[in-house]
Amino acid sequence: MNLKTDSYFPAEVERKWQARWEEEGVNAYTDEELRRTGREGNPFYNLMMFPYPSAEGLHVGNIYAFTGADIHGRFQRLRGRDVFQPIGFDAFGIHSENFALKVGTHPMDLIPRNIERFTKQLRRVGFMYDWGHSVDTTSPEYYRWTQWLFLQLYRAGLAVKKEAPVNWCPGCNTVLANEQVIAGECERCGSVVELRNLSQWFFRITEYAERLLTNLQWIDWSETTRRMQENWIGRSEGAEISFPVAGHEDTLIRVFTTRPDTLFGATYMVLAPEHPLVETITTEEQRAAVEEYRSAVAATDLVTRRKTDKQKTGVDTGARAVNPATNEEIPIWIADYVLMEYGTGAIMAGPGHDERDFEFATIFGLPIRRVIAAPGESADTPLEEAYAGPGTLVNSGEYDGMAWEEAKKAITEKLEERGLGARRVNYRLHDWCISRQRYWGPPIPILYCDACGTLPVPENQLPVILPRVEDYKPDASGVSPLARHSDWYLTECPSCGGQARRETDVSDTFLDSAWYFLRYPSANNDQLPFDPELTRHWLPVDMYIGGNEHAVLHLLYSRFITMVLKDLGHIDFEEPFERFRAHGLIVKEGAKMSKSRGNVVVPDEYIEEYGADTFRTYLMFLGPYQEGGDFREAGITGPYNFLNRLWDTVLSAEERPIDPAVEQKLHATIQKCTEDLEALSYNTAIAAMMEYLNVVRAGGRTPELAAVQPLLVLVAPFAPHLAEELWERLGHEGSIFDQASWPEFDPALAVADQVEFVVQVNGKVRARLPMTRGITEEGAREAALADPNVQRFLEGKPIRKTVFVPDRLVNLVVG
Ligand SMILES: [Zn+2]
Numbered sequence: 001m002n003l004k005t006d007s008y009f010p011a012e013v014e015r016k017w018q019a020r021w022e023e024e025g026v027n028a029y030t031d032e033e034l035r036r037t038g039r040e041g042n043p044f045y046n047l048m049m050f051p052y053p054s055a056e057g058l059h060v061g062n063i064y065a066f067t068g069a070d071i072h073g074r075f076q077r078l079r080g081r082d083v084f085q086p087i088g089f090d091a092f093g094i095h096s097e098n099f100a101l102k103v104g105t106h107p108m109d110l111i112p113r114n115i116e117r118f119t120k121q122l123r124r125v126g127f128m129y130d131w132g133h134s135v136d137t138t139s140p141e142y143y144r145w146t147q148w149l150f151l152q153l154y155r156a157g158l159a160v161k162k163e164a165p166v167n168w169c170p171g172c173n174t175v176l177a178n179e180q181v182i183a184g185e186c187e188r189c190g191s192v193v194e195l196r197n198l199s200q201w202f203f204r205i206t207e208y209a210e211r212l213l214t215n216l217q218w219i220d221w222s223e224t225t226r227r228m229q230e231n232w233i234g235r236s237e238g239a240e241i242s243f244p245v246a247g248h249e250d251t252l253i254r255v256f257t258t259r260p261d262t263l264f265g266a267t268y269m270v271l272a273p274e275h276p277l278v279e280t281i282t283t284e285e286q287r288a289a290v291e292e293y294r295s296a297v298a299a300t301d302l303v304t305r306r307k308t309d310k311q312k313t314g315v316d317t318g319a320r321a322v323n324p325a326t327n328e329e330i331p332i333w334i335a336d337y338v339l340m341e342y343g344t345g346a347i348m349a350g351p352g353h354d355e356r357d358f359e360f361a362t363i364f365g366l367p368i369r370r371v372i373a374a375p376g377e378s379a380d381t382p383l384e385e386a387y388a389g390p391g392t393l394v395n396s397g398e399y400d401g402m403a404w405e406e407a408k409k410a411i412t413e414k415l416e417e418r419g420l421g422a423r424r425v426n427y428r429l430h431d432w433c434i435s436r437q438r439y440w441g442p443p444i445p446i447l448y449c450d451a452c453g454t455l456p457v458p459e460n461q462l463p464v465i466l467p468r469v470e471d472y473k474p475d476a477s478g479v480s481p482l483a484r485h486s487d488w489y490l491t492e493c494p495s496c497g498g499q500a501r502r503e504t505d506v507s508d509t510f511l512d513s514a515w516y517f518l519r520y521p522s523a524n525n526d527q528l529p530f531d532p533e534l535t536r537h538w539l540p541v542d543m544y545i546g547g548n549e550h551a552v553l554h555l556l557y558s559r560f561i562t563m564v565l566k567d568l569g570h571i572d573f574e575e576p577f578e579r580f581r582a583h584g585l586i587v588k589e590g591a592k593m594s595k596s597r598g599n600v601v602v603p604d605e606y607i608e609e610y611g612a613d614t615f616r617t618y619l620m621f622l623g624p625y626q627e628g629g630d631f632r633e634a635g636i637t638g639p640y641n642f643l644n645r646l647w648d649t650v651l652s653a654e655e656r657p658i659d660p661a662v663e664q665k666l667h668a669t670i671q672k673c674t675e676d677l678e679a680l681s682y683n684t685a686i687a688a689m690m691e692y693l694n695v696v697r698a699g700g701r702t703p704e705l706a707a708v709q710p711l712l713v714l715v716a717p718f719a720p721h722l723a724e725e726l727w728e729r730l731g732h733e734g735s736i737f738d739q740a741s742w743p744e745f746d747p748a749l750a751v752a753d754q755v756e757f758v759v760q761v762n763g764k765v766r767a768r769l770p771m772t773r774g775i776t777e778e779g780a781r782e783a784a785l786a787d788p789n790v791q792r793f794l795e796g797k798p799i800r801k802t803v804f805v806p807d808r809l810v811n812l813v814v815g
């Protein structure tokens with residue numbers, strides 16, 4: 001297609017290049033190429049978190065995330081890497097199902113339509129995706145392998161069905177993983193989560209807690225994400241201590257404590273009301289009171305119980321435990337603030353040194369004893385409140401005078417000798433509940449036979465197809481909608497040939513996404529989930545970019561699944577993402593975007609008016625990519641004018657030697673852009689390119705070709721369509737991303753672009769700062785203001801006037 005005009009018409013340029021990319025497979029590999037490139041080339045696997053294809057279409061937040069990742073991929077490609085950049089759709093799960101229920105369209109009809117729409121929109125933004133290696137988690141070709149994965153964990157003893165108290169969302173009518181409960185509420189619908197005792201499938205992620213934690217020290221991830229995972233795994237060191245129950249031979253109450261040094265101050269114990277020992281140890285005198293309390297607690301929801309500011313309640317069971325340090329008999333109470341889900345469901349209470357125990361002891365008149373003295377305190381210093389800090393042991397027999405840290409060890413060792421304790425590491429992390437009593441997910445590939453018991457579906461019978469049923473609405477019964485369809489769940493037992501029942505629960509959507517990055521290179525393989533050779537060549541992922549909201553869900557589960565697959569011999573690495581960077585979020589005019597506020601940016605409108613290249617550049621110009629930015633209506637004209645000016649500049653460039661001052665500026669700009677793109681600091685790179693273009697066109701001068709061609713390569717990751725078109729118009733053949741290389745800079749020239757500025761405050765020299773030659777008054781002023789010495793002399797006073805001498809001096813007048 002020939003463009004008829006020399007003016008910049010983004011729509012025309014973008015349509016042309018999107019079509020060409022697709023026709024010529026510019027961004028795609030054939031399976032054969034993928035195999036070859038991986039072996040001989042310089043592979044770079046650039047991954048971004050695949051979207052959930054909502055009915056609303058592509059959200060500006062998606063585009064923001066993907067654009068930053070796309071720029072990184074294009075940058076690596078221009079630097080000579082063979083970049084594999086796939087995309088897919090995470091389309092199972094409650095999101096899709098709830099929406100389907102709301103609009104009355106079956107998810108099997110809805111999802112393909114959404115995917116089609118998403119695909120169109122993604123193409124329109126000009127992402128460098130390899131569409132030949134796409135995945136859709138709801139297609140049987142994909143979930144066949146998700147089921148295969150479940151079976152690998154099942155065979156390894158890492159998938160177990162157990163009755164356990166689980167989080168039940170009455171809004172979604174399904175169980176939730178702990179990671180899906182935020183402050184006691186469902187992360188999806190906001191309903192208050194209840195506790196239910198149900199038989200569920202769990203993945204034993206806790207077996208990997210230590211490894212998941214240790215590896216965090218060496219993987220190159222955003223610090224915020226690493227810290228979130230570390231806190232979620234929640235390792236604490238302490239001791240498990242057994243307290244004999246008086247009058248009940250062989251009955252021990254086990255507790256976990258991080259403070260074995262306060263054992264001499266344990267003056268009572270508390271059990272969770274649901275603790276199995278309550279039944280046996282409660283005395284006849286207390287039985288009625290205990291029963292009454294237990295039924296009251298059973299009717300209370302978990303959120304209320306978890307509240308720490310709530311008035312403490314509890315009942316004495318009448319039973320007594322023996323403190324193994326003092327041999328004293330101490331009362332055993334039950335109270336709702338102790339939960340079965342944490343530790344052992346029982347605590348030793350050391351009210352002198354624990355705030356919650358102190359409060360409880362004060363209410364019920366239980367003894368409070370000091371066993372730790374802070375510097376300047378003694379054994380007899382009264383306790384006005386709990387003291388949880390460090391100190392020396394007092395009132396602790398042979399340990400008196402010992403430092404607390406040392407005493408933790410000594411007391412634990414002594415208990416260990418007596419068979420009443422052991423060092424223990426505890427984790428906050430719980431096993432991953434992966435069954436869902438919903439419809440829209442892959443059926444869990446398990447069979448139940450009365451004669452043979454629980455059986456895995458034979459691998460050659462996979463996939464277990466999710467049947468199309470019309471009544472897929474979940475109810476409060478605690479069983480999946482599939483359990484209403486005996487024609488589906490009744491089947492032949494593969495072992496005895498008799499009748500077996502299928503598991504009617506489906507798996508959590510986070511299992512679909514816990515392995516998709518392994519599937520991309522092998523997306524077209526119908527024999528294996530991931531081809532061993534391709535996997536070796538392309539994985540682990542070189543760069544992963546996504547949102548921090550998945551720090552303890554998707555990112556933790558993916559690491560766990562990868563470790564399991566390594567242990568089972570399927571792959572030879574255990575961390576899936578060597579680098580991970582979390583992007584920031586964008587807001588609109590200072591406010592969070594939401595449908596209810598009516599301030600959602602609709603990408604299509606902006607792309608229509610300004611073009612995808614401008615939209616991409618503007619999004620990246622909003623602020624530091626890893627911190628996010630504020631979308632302002634008026635701001636988009638800046639990048640739009642920049643690209644228009646660049647267009648005119650390139651087309652009017654002439655072949656002649658480059659002016660030395662422009663050349664210096666060019667090298668400084670290349671250096672800045674190279675460093676900024678490595679650091680995902682896109683906004684400052686764009687600013688540097690804009691500044692450079694001003695120098696190239698200063699005073700209306702005719703630009704040199706040698707000055708603009710490298711700029712075209714720098715801008716290409718941001719505005720790929722425009723770059724391709726101008727590259728072609730300069731007489732080149734083939735895509736700029738294959739033919740051009742990222743420009744090199746000469747450090748000596750880059751430095752020569754620096755000038756020393758004299759910075760004065762009220763006419764007195766306060767600093768000499770290196771600044772870029774040709775810097776604007778505003779830029780120089782900002783750099784001056786950032787200097788600590790200058791700041792000191794400003795004394796926080798407002799600036800009345802600025803005197804500016806280009807390339808020499810800036811004088812700030814205050815007072
Ligand atoms: Zn919910």
Ligand SMILES: [Zn+2]
Pocket residue numbers: 449450451452453493494495496497498500
């Ligand atoms: Zn059987």
